[in-house]
Amino acid sequence: xxxxxQIVQNNRRLLAAYEDKVQPRFLSRYAREPMDAAAVYRKLxxxxxxxxxxxxxxxxxRGTGWLARTLAAESxxxxxxxxxxxxxxxxxxxxxxxxxxxxxxxxxxxxVADVLAPLGRVAxxxxxxxxxxVQTFVEDPDVNERVDMAxxxxxxxxxxxxxxxxxxxxxxxxxxxGASHAGMVYFCTLxxxxxxxxxxx
Numbered sequence: 001x002x003x004x005x006q007i008v009q010n011n012r013r014l015l016a017a018y019e020d021k022v023q024p025r026f027l028s029r030y031a032r033e034p035m036d037a038a039a040v041y042r043k044l045x046x047x048x049x050x051x052x053x054x055x056x057x058x059x060x061x062r063g064t065g066w067l068a069r070t071l072a073a074e075s076x077x078x079x080x081x082x083x084x085x086x087x088x089x090x091x092x093x094x095x096x097x098x099x100x101x102x103x104x105x106x107x108x109x110x111x112v113a114d115v116l117a118p119l120g121r122v123a124x125x126x127x128x129x130x131x132x133x134v135q136t137f138v139e140d141p142d143v144n145e146r147v148d149m150a151x152x153x154x155x156x157x158x159x160x161x162x163x164x165x166x167x168x169x170x171x172x173x174x175x176x177x178g179a180s181h182a183g184m185v186y187f188c189t190l191x192x193x194x195x196x197x198x199x200x201x
Contacts, residue, residue: 015090019063029184030137032099037066043187047178053077056130058122058190059084059113065095065110067133072099072107083125084110119190123173127193131177136160138186159184 026036037194049052057080059068068084071077074168086092095110109176122132169176169190177189 008111015064015088015094019066023063024161027185031185033182035182035185038137040187041070042190043180043182046134047133047180047187047189048076049131049177049189049191052129054057054080054129054131056081056083056125058125058130058132060115060122060132060134061086062133062135063088063091063095065091065108066098068095068108068110069099069102069104071133072104073102077140082108084108085111085113085115087112087114119168119172119174121189123192126174126190128192128194130192132190134186134188134190136165136186136188138165138181140184142183160186168200 024036027040033039053076057068057071057077059065059071059082062068063086064086065084065086068082071080072082084092084095086095089112092110092112095108096105096113099105099108099110113121113127126132137157139159139161165186165188166176173193174190175193177191179186179188
């Protein structure tokens with residue numbers, strides 16, 4: 001039996017409607033505060049380590065690439081190679097179409113891939129000075145785990161526990177940069193460890 005996530009991802013109209021109307025309500029519930037695309041963008045953008053603009057920006061698992069397109073339109077990222085990844089071929093098709101319609105086709109790339117499992121693929125994609133923006137979910141003692149974790153699974157979302165994401169990053173040559181969360185909704189940046197000075201840290 002297909003999960004809700006698979007049904008949505010396999011239908012272009014459902015996917016667009018989900019991202020525009022359903023996902024903000026879903027995120028708001030688990031963030032326990034209003035959480036639309038603009039709010040997610042502010043949370044992630046606040047984690048930009050600065051002051052130098054990154055040479056490459058990865059947008060991981062962000063569906064139809066709204067984050068990649070928003071970043072590509074910013075002057076700060078005008079020289080960056082901005083690449084979006086998602087598991088859904090339909091999401092990637094829509095991302096490419098919308099980027100072209102926005103005049104950002106030459107500034108962005110979109111590929112079908114699961115880059116969070118394993119995280120080692122992210123390290124291979126990030127050159128020195130690159131950054132990956134991640135919005136995912138973490139366990140929260142204040143939620144009803146039996147019910148909410150089941151909902152998360154049906155929606156195709158992975159929920160990281162404790163320091164699991166940080167440990168995965170460490171094991172795969174990545175450094176967890178800035179991080180914040182609102183309820184179960186977790187925001188972070190990932191960078192590649194430098195060949196000199198970061199090894200073993």
